[in-house]
Amino acid sequence: MRLRMLGVGLLMLCAAGVRAAGEEAPVWLQEAARVSLPAYEKDVPAVVLKREQHVTVSEDGRITTTTQFAVRVLIREGREYAEAREYYESDAGKVRELHAWLIKSSGQVRKYGKDDTIDSVEDPNDVYNESRVKLIDASKDADAGTVFGYQAITEERSIFSQDVWAFQNRLPAIASRYVLTLPSGWTARTVTFNHPKIEPTISGSTYTWELLNLPPIVPEPSSPRVSSLAPRLAISYVPPGDTQSANFKTFSNWAEVSYWLTQLHDPQAVPNDALSEKVRQLTANAKTELEKIRAISTFVQGIRYISIDIGVSRGGGMRPHPAMEVFAKSYGDCKDKANLMRAMLKVVGITAYPVVIYSGDADYVREEWASPNQFNHCIVAIKVSDETQVATVLTHPKLGRLLIFDATDDDTPLGDLPDQEQGSLALIVAGDAGSLMRMPVTPAETNLLERRIQANLGADGSLTAMIHEKAAGSWAVGYRSEFRHLSRPDYQKAIEGWITSGAAAARVSKVDPRDYSSAGRFDLDVDFTAPAYAQLMQNRLLVFKPAIVSRRESLFLTEAKRKHPVVLKSNAYSESVSVKLPEGFVVDEMPDPIKLETSFGTYATTYEAKDGQVLFTRKLVQHAGTIPVEQYNSVRSFFEKIRAAEQAPVVLARK
C-alpha cells in the first residue's frame, strides 16, 4: 500500500513540477531544482544550485542588486543553509524585496514573505551601528531533499565603484555568477583571486562572470581560511575614458587609496591641551624613543574597545572619531585607537600613520586590486629611528623604518603583532607616499616557551613537581589572554585541568602567574603533587613519562589524506625536566632520543641518567609557512613522531 502511494506521489510530482496548492516557485528556482547533481561525500550538508548577484549601476550613484540563491539540502544537518540573509546600511540603503520559497521532496512549495522576515542589527554588540540584516529562516521547515531559494532586491548608494564577489563558501556550487550592468559606455575591470582569471561574457553594457560545478571546501585542521580558497572576483567600474565619476570613488592604484584614506584620517588626529598634557605625564620618565612609544601604546591599548559607527555608507565606517573625543570618553574602535595613538605620538614629535589591514586571514589582501574594500581593521605604523630595534619594524621605501603596532589587541604588546596579521599585506596610509606593504613575521625564536620542571619521584610512584615557564611572543600572548580574560577561580581551574590531563589526580598547590606585558613576556610557576604518577609494577618496576605535562598547543593531523595546504605559525618550545629518582631504583630503560629536521621545523629529545636523576629535554622549532598539500605526509609524520616521542616512558628497576 505504501509503495503504491509513493508511486502516485511521484507521478503527481512529475506532472505538477514543483507546484503545490496555492503556491508556486518562480521559474528560475524550478529550473535550479531540476539540476542533476554530481556525487558528493556523504557528509556534505548541502549544495548551492544557484548563486547569482545582478548588480545594476546608475550614473547617479544608485546601485540595485538582485540576488537569486538556491540550495538543495543533502542531509539533515544542511537545514541551516535554508536561510535568506540580506545586509543593508539603514542610512543609505534598503532591502526593497525579499521573498523565499521552500520546495519539499514531495513537490509542495511554501512561500515566505514579509511576515516571515526578521529585520535585525548586524552586530548586537555595537553600541550603535547602521548595518542591518533582513533574514528569512526556513531551516525548521527544511530537511534532506528540500530545495530552498530566495530572491532579494536591494538598493543602496555606495561611495565606491568597486565590489567583491565570492563564488562560493564551503558548500559546493553548481552555478555561481556575478552579473554587472553598467551605464552606457562604462567599463569594468576585474581581478580573480584563488582561481585562474575568469573572463566575462559581455552583452551591451552587461558583464557576466560565471563558474560552474565548484567542489566543496572541506574544513581541515590548520588549513588556509576559506576566504583564501574560494574563488573571488574583485570588480572596479569606471565611466567612459577612465574618468572619475562624480558619484563614485574608484581607485587605480594603492597611492590613490592611501590619499583618500589620509583625507579621512588626518583631520581627526589633532591633539588638544588635555591630550597633550596626558602625553607629557605618560612620557615624563621615558628616556628613549621606544620608551615613549611604549608608554603611549600601553595607554591606548588600555582604552576600551567600543564601536559606534554612524554614516557608514558615506565613509563613516572608515573615518575615526576625533582623537580628543576618544581621549575624553576613553573608548573607541580600532581606527579610533590608531588615530588617538597618532595624535599622542605627534605631541612628542613622533610621526605615525594609520595602517589598514584585514584581520582574520593573512592571505586575504591582494596587491592586484587597489581598494579600501579589502580591509576590515586599522592598526598603526610608527616612524622610528635606528635606535629602536624590535621584531615588528619594517622598512618602507619612502617613509623609512616603521614600527607596526595593533592598539586594539590589548594582549599583544608593542614589538609584537597578532598572529593573524603577521605576513599580511596592509596599506600604510600616508598620502601619496602610502603603499601596500607586507607586515612583519616574528621569527620562531621570539615566540618561545621555555619550561623547566624539577620533580621528585617517590618509590610509591608519587610525584612532586615544580614547573617554571617563561613565555615570550605569541606564547606570552596566549598565556596573557587566558590570564586576563578568565576570572581568577576559572584561571585556577584551567591550570588544574592542564596539570591533571598529564598527571592524573594531581593536586595543585601553587599557581603563580606574572605578566611582564611591556617586555612581551609571561611567567608562570605551578607546583603540584600527583599521588600515583608512576606505576609500580610487580613491586620491582616503576614506569613514568618524563614529558609530564602537555605543551598546551599541539597539532593533530590524523586524516590520511588532505585537500588543502597546512598553515603553520611561527613558534618554538623548549623544555628541560629533571626527575630525582627514588632511593633503591635505577634506570632500566630509557627511550631513544629523536632528532627531526625538516624545512618547516625541527624537533629533538634527549634523555640522560645522572646523579640519581633522569634528565629529559625536548625542543621544537616551528617556522611560519604554508606547506603544500603534496608535502602533507611529511608534516603529518613530523607531528606524529613528536606525539609518539612524548608518550615514551622511562622504566626504573628496583636494585
Added chain:
Amino acid sequence: MKCIPRSLLLLLCALCLAVCAFVRARAGGDDWRPVTPEELGMKTPKVDPDADAEAIFWEVRIDDSSAEDLSLQHYVRVKIFTERGREKYSKFDVPFTKGMKIKDVAARVTKPDGSTVEIQKQDIFEREIIKASGLKVKAKSFAVPNVESGVIVEYRYREVISDAGASGMRLKFQRDIPVQNLSYYYKPYNKKTPNYQSFNFDDTKFVEDQKGFWIATRKNVPALKEEPRMPPEDQVVPWMLLQSVRINITNVSLGSIAISIKDPSNPAIYWGSVGTEKAFLARFMNKPDKEIKKVADEITATAATPEEKLQKLYHYCQTEISNTTFDTTLTDDQRKKLPEIKSLSDVLKRKAASAQYVDMLFGAMANALGYETRVALCGDRSEMFFKPEMTNESFIHPAAIAVKVGEDWKFFNPGLSLLPYGNLVWYEEGVWALLVGEKNFSWMKTPISTAEKSVAKRTGKLRLLDDGTLEGEVRIEYADQLGLGHKLDNYDKSASKREEDFKAELKKRMSTAEVSDLVIENVTDPNKPVVYAFKIRVPGYAQKTGKRLFLQPGLFEHGEPAVFSGATRKYDIYFHYPWSEKDHLTIDLPAGFALDNADSPAPINPAMTQGICGETIKMGVTTDGHTLIYDRTFFFGGGGVILFPARNYSALKTLFDMINQANDHTITLKQTAAISSN
C-alpha cells in the same frame, strides 16, 4: 488581582539575560546617592578577594501598587577592580519591547579622587534590535566613559510595564558579581502583605519599610560560579517567587458555579485546587469509549498478566501511532497545521498524534481494561528538585500516565517514542509527581532506575602489533538511561552526522584513532540498546621502549580526563542517574613479546563506598600466553544516591581519582630472547 501575562514573563526573562546590568532611579528622586569615602578608597573587594568587580549595592524597587502598570526601578553601584571588571561594566544594553517603557536612564563614573563623569543624553542610543511579524525589541544602549580599575560605576533606570503585576516574578538574590547589599523593595497591590516563597535560603524575609514598600536584603552575597556536575541553577541560587492567592472558576453549570482557591501559603489547599483544575485531563483520558475499549481488548487478547497487558498497550502506542512530536520529517509549520484532537478515539482513527495524546491514549486503553489511571504531573530534576511544599504549578508538568497495578502505581510515558517500557527519562525519575484523577489526587515519588539497568556493555577483539599499534573490532551497547541519552542526541541527525560525531568524540580521547566500518544501530528503537560496532586502529597506542611494550588494556577509558580536577568545591555534586559499565576485551599479543606482568589494579569494593560505587578489573592470559583477557565491571549511584554534599567533595574526588588510576592501569610486555635474536 494582577499578574504578568505568561508571554510577557518569558520575554522579560529573555530580556533580563540580555541586559548587562540593571539600574534604577532612586525612589522619590533622580539624584545620585553620595559616594562615601570608604567606597572611594576601597582597594580590594570585600566579599570575594578574587572579584573583578563588586556591587556596593544592587537595588530593585518593585512598585505593584498601581492597578495598571508595574514599575521596576533599578539602581546599581559597582566598584571596578580589574580589567575584566572594566570590560563588563563599560557598555550597556537595556532591551525593551511593546508595552514596556524605559525611563530615566542615567549612568556615571566616580573616579578615586571623587570627580564624576556622567553620560550625556546624546550618548544614549535607542536601537531597534530586532523586528519580526509584529514583535519589536528595542534597546537603550550606551557606553560608559572613563571606566578603569578603581572607579565606581553607577547605573539607574526605570522600567514601566503596562497591564502587568508582580505575581510570578522571580527575585534572584545572587548575581554574576559579588554584591555587598542586594535589596528588593516591594510595594504589593492593594497594600497587601508580600506573598512569596523562598528557595535555597531562609535567612531573608520581606520586612516593612517606608511609603508602603517592603524590603528584603542579603548582605555580602558571593557571585554564582559554575562548577562541573553541579545541581541546576534554580537549586543553588537563592531566589524568591512573588505570588498571590487566586480564585479560579473551574466549572459553570446551570444554577452553580464551581471555584477553586489557589493559596500558595497552604500546600494542601493549593495542590487540591490544582488537582481539581487539572482533573479535566483525567476526565478527557478516561472518558468511556467503545472503540478504545475494543482496540485495547484486541491488543491484550493474548496477554495473561497485567504486566503483559500494559506492555502490549505500550508497544501499540509506540509502534502503531505515529508520534508527530518525534517525527523528524514533519516541520514545525506542519505540526501546527495538524488536525485538532477532540477525543482520544480521534488518535485511534488517525493513527497519529503528538506525544501528550499518545500518553493519553495509553492511559485511556489501560483504563478501558479496568485499571485505575491518572495523569502524572512531575517535577523536573534538570530544573530543580521539586517538593510538594513548593506551591507553584509551573514546577510540575504532565510527564507520564500513572496506572495502578495491584496496590502500586506505575508510570508510563510511551509518548516519548524513544523510551523503553517501564522507564522514565532521567529528569522525571526520583521526583515528586501529582497523580491527578477525575475526582481525587495524590502525591507519589517516581522510581529511579538502577545502575545495573543503565549499563554500557563494551567488548573488543583486538590485536596489539609490535610497534604499539592496537587494532581490531569493537562493539559498544548503551542501555536504559545511557541509551536514551544517545538516542535523544542522535535521533534527528543524519547517518553521516552520527558517524562524524562519534568519531570526533573518540578522537578527543585517542587523537590517532582510525575508525572504519562503523555501524550505529537502534537509534530510534525504544526497546533495544544503542549499538556502535566498528573497526579501530590506534597507532602508538602502547608505548614501546627498547625491550618492552607498555599497554593500557582499558581501551574504553583510555584518555578520559579526570572527572574532578578542582581542588575545592562550593556546590553539591550531582550525577543525573546511576549507571554501570561492563567491559570485556581480548587482546592478541604480538609475536616475540611475553607478558612481563599483568597484575590487576586493586578493586574498589562497594563496602568501601557504602554501596554507592564499585569497580573490579580482572586480567589474565590464555593458556598459550598469546591473548590477554581484560574484564572490568563498574557501577556508580548504588541505592539511587546521586547527590552529594559539597563537604564530601574531597572524598568523592579521591574516589574518582582512584577509579581513574585503576582504569589507566598499564601492563608490561617484554621482548623475548628468541625475537630479539632474529
